Amino acid sequence: MKFVAASPDIAAGGFGEIKYKHIRDVFCPICQRKFYLWTSIKPKAIEVQAAVKRLTEELGESCPKGEHPDYIRMRD
Numbered sequence: 001m002k003f004v005a006a007s008p009d010i011a012a013g014g015f016g017e018i019k020y021k022h023i024r025d026v027f028c029p030i031c032q033r034k035f036y037l038w039t040s041i042k043p044k045a046i047e048v049q050a051a052v053k054r055l056t057e058e059l060g061e062s063c064p065k066g067e068h069p070d071y072i073r074m075r076d
Contacts (some may be wrong), residue, residue, distance in 0.1 A: 021038060
């Protein structure tokens with residue numbers, strides 16, 4: 001799991017032995033709720049862009065169905 005996303009009130013600095021670093025703020029395209037994108041690697045710019053795109057799509061899909069989850073494990 002290279003990327004995770006969490007709402008601002010969830011501290012994702014470390015889960016177990018894996019340490020994460022905040023790399024980007026991402027907003028839901030529908031309700032504009034902010035999520036922090038975290039990574040456990042030193043990503044290339046293209047990897048960050050892909051993760052932001054996937055997260056934005058996932059947030060857009062989950063928004064009309066109800067509330068967003070506070071924590072999202074991103075697919076690798």
